[in-house]
Amino acid sequence: xxxxxxxxxxxxxxxxxxxxxxxxxxxxxxxxxxxxxxxxxxxxxxxxxxxxxxxxxxxxxxxxxxxxxxxxxxxxxxxxxxxxxxxxxxxxxxxxxxxxxxxxxxxxxxxxxxxxxxxxxxxxxxxxxxxxxxxxxxxxxxxxxxxxxxxxxxxxxxxxxxxxxxxxxxxxxxxxxxxxxxxxxxxxxxxxxxxxxxxxxxxxxxxxxxxxxxxxxxxxxxxxxxxxxxxxxxxxxxxxxxxxxxxxxxxxxxxxxxxxxxxxxxxxxxxxxxxxxxxxxxxxxxxxxxxxxxxxxxxxxxxxxxxxxxxxxxxxxxxxxxxxxxxxxxxxxxxxxxxxxxxxxxxxxxxxxxxxxxxxxxxxxxxxxxxxxxxxxxxxxxxxxxxxxxxxxxxxxxxxxxxxxxxxxxxxxxxxxxxxxxxxx
Ligand code: FE2
Numbered sequence: 001x002x003x004x005x006x007x008x009x010x011x012x013x014x015x016x017x018x019x020x021x022x023x024x025x026x027x028x029x030x031x032x033x034x035x036x037x038x039x040x041x042x043x044x045x046x047x048x049x050x051x052x053x054x055x056x057x058x059x060x061x062x063x064x065x066x067x068x069x070x071x072x073x074x075x076x077x078x079x080x081x082x083x084x085x086x087x088x089x090x091x092x093x094x095x096x097x098x099x100x101x102x103x104x105x106x107x108x109x110x111x112x113x114x115x116x117x118x119x120x121x122x123x124x125x126x127x128x129x130x131x132x133x134x135x136x137x138x139x140x141x142x143x144x145x146x147x148x149x150x151x152x153x154x155x156x157x158x159x160x161x162x163x164x165x166x167x168x169x170x171x172x173x174x175x176x177x178x179x180x181x182x183x184x185x186x187x188x189x190x191x192x193x194x195x196x197x198x199x200x201x202x203x204x205x206x207x208x209x210x211x212x213x214x215x216x217x218x219x220x221x222x223x224x225x226x227x228x229x230x231x232x233x234x235x236x237x238x239x240x241x242x243x244x245x246x247x248x249x250x251x252x253x254x255x256x257x258x259x260x261x262x263x264x265x266x267x268x269x270x271x272x273x274x275x276x277x278x279x280x281x282x283x284x285x286x287x288x289x290x291x292x293x294x295x296x297x298x299x300x301x302x303x304x305x306x307x308x309x310x311x312x313x314x315x316x317x318x319x320x321x322x323x324x325x326x327x328x329x330x331x332x333x334x335x336x337x338x339x340x341x342x343x344x345x346x347x348x349x350x351x352x353x354x355x356x357x358x359x360x361x362x363x364x365x366x367x368x369x370x371x372x373x374x375x376x377x378x379x380x381x382x383x384x385x386x387x388x389x390x391x392x393x394x395x396x397x398x399x400x401x402x403x404x405x406x407x408x409x410x411x412x413x414x415x416x417x418x419x420x421x422x423x424x425x
Contacts, residue, residue: 002028003397004370005041009049011364012346012380020049022370025396029366042392048375048383050346051363052113052395053323054353057208057241057269057307060117060135060145061128062087064099066312077278080315084152087314088123096131097138103311104139106321109401111373111390113143116208116307116357118150118177121168122158129168142400146357148208150177156192157183165196169203176200178209180221181245190224197228197238206358207238208269212245215279215290219245223257226264235265239356241307243268243292244279254293262300267356270294270348271309272330274316294334298344305353306330306345323349324387331384339381346380370397376405 004022011018011030019034020027035041062084066072069086072079107115119132129149136145149168155161155178169176178196180189193209200207207229212219222240229238240261246254261268270292279290297304306326311319319325331337331345354362361369376389393401 002036002039005034005036005039006049006372006374007035007041007043008046009044009374010046010378012048012050012343012350014379016046018049020364020370020372022397025370025398026361027364027366027368027370030364042374044374046378047391048377048379048388049364049372050111050375050380050383051350051354051368052371052373052393053111053349054114054305054357054359055107055112055308055323055326055349056116056239056305056353056356057271057309058115058117059310059313060100060103060115060132061096061119062310062313062315063103064312065314066317072314072317075277075317076281077315080313083314091127093127093131093134096128097135100132100135101138103321104135104143104145108142108393109390109403110321110323111375111393111401112321112323113371113393113395113400114146114354114357114359115143116146116148116175118148118208118210119168119173120152121149121164121173122151122153122161124160124164126164126167126171129171129173133172142395144357144359146175147173148175148177149173150210151179154179154183154192155196156188162195166199169199169205175206175208176203178207178211179213180209180224181212181214181216181219182210186218186220189221193221193224194228197225197232197234200237201232201234207234208241208356209239211240211243213242214245215248215282215288216245217248217250222246222266223260226257226260226266229266230264238264239267239269241269242271242275244275244290246292247279247288247290254296258293258297258300258302261297262302267303267305267352268292268297269305269307269356270330270334271307272326272333273319274309276329276333277316289333291330291333294330294348295336295341295344303352303355304348305356306348307353322387324384327384328387342381342384346384369395371395
């Protein structure tokens with residue numbers, strides 16, 4: 001017994017005039033030209049129907065706090081870190097929850113239905129951890145929220161760092177995080193990677209570390225992470241986030257490093273908006289871009305995804321939960337303007353990100369969850385070019401959000417105001 005039919009859909013792989021039949025929250029059938037008179041039907045009019053956007057790298061405990069207690073005047077990473085330190089003592093659980101729920105509403109309107117968020121575990125009170133665990137419970141019916149235990153101040157550098165991280169995992173945080181380049185020395189950073197991977201292996205958890213988020217060509221933590229993933233049999237379960245130092249590394253060294261990453265089954269997340277903004281700040285001219293080597297990693301078979309990282313927080317005052325904006329920046333920074341490169345940038349915020357997160361039932365094929373977004377664009381290239389309207393956002397067969405069709409594809413500037421929310425918390 002079918003519940004819903006989407007007709008005349010174009011799929012990301014290029015198939016056109018496709019029908020997607022939905023039953024019981026699952027995709028029952030994907031076939032060409034199917035009709036079902038009497039059944040609730042939505043005509044996609046040849047537009048692209050994609051699985052939902054996924055953000056595999058975000059910081060929901062800080063989002064939408066921009067200007068609190070003051071704005072980042074210099075716009076630098078260092079002032080951002082100082083600002084976060086000023087904000088932390090006044091944080092309340094209610095304020096974190098409220099901001100995060102608002103962000104999740106924005107996300108749904110943008111068809112962003114899966115988010116991996118790091119949560120700072122440095123505070124022994126577990127304030128942010130408990131707040132985001134509550135958010136995870138509250139949004140469960142419309143967003144897959146995965147949490148990473150993130151020792152922002154360094155798991156070895158800060159007093160009680162290991163115990164706090166373990167407590168966060170005990171409370172139900174999903175993934176083991178880390179920040180080896182922020183430990184006191186390169187060797188202590190390497191020790192933190194080994195320790196955290198061992199904790200993940202013991203607990204059966206995934207790993208996602210901020211890794212080498214610097215311009216230092218000698219930073220080597222992604223190498224250690226790949227080695228530990230291989231040593232502990234964690235292939236396919238470990239991710240290195242940022243890895244911006246790879247941009248500056250010696251080419252000979254990278255020719256050895258990328259095969260190691262591929263063999264270790266480690267995925268990589270670049271955060272284009274933030275990497276292009278925060279890296280290269282010590283350069284005069286020429287200024288480095290500071291994003292990791294996306295096309296080279298992809299060519300070697302490494303799963304590479306793009307994350308949003310920050311939206312309106314102490315580090316970054318821009319952003320709007322739009323993963324097409326992230327893909328757009330990634331495409332430019334990595335010069336991925338070939339036809340294959342453009343499609344790969346779209347994959348980086350959809351299927352590749354879902355793979356990093358180990359999402360089940362993701363995709364537009366029979367048996368998958370009936371979760372998809374109808375975009376006002378004929379293909380992934382125009383979707384990125386226009387940061388296209390999300391005409392309809394479905395999750396498990398249920399309509400979550402809709403945006404009226406813009407009369408002209410160039411009139412998307414008024415898109416946010418016209419987005420209507422159908423959310424019920
Ligand atoms: Fe981050």
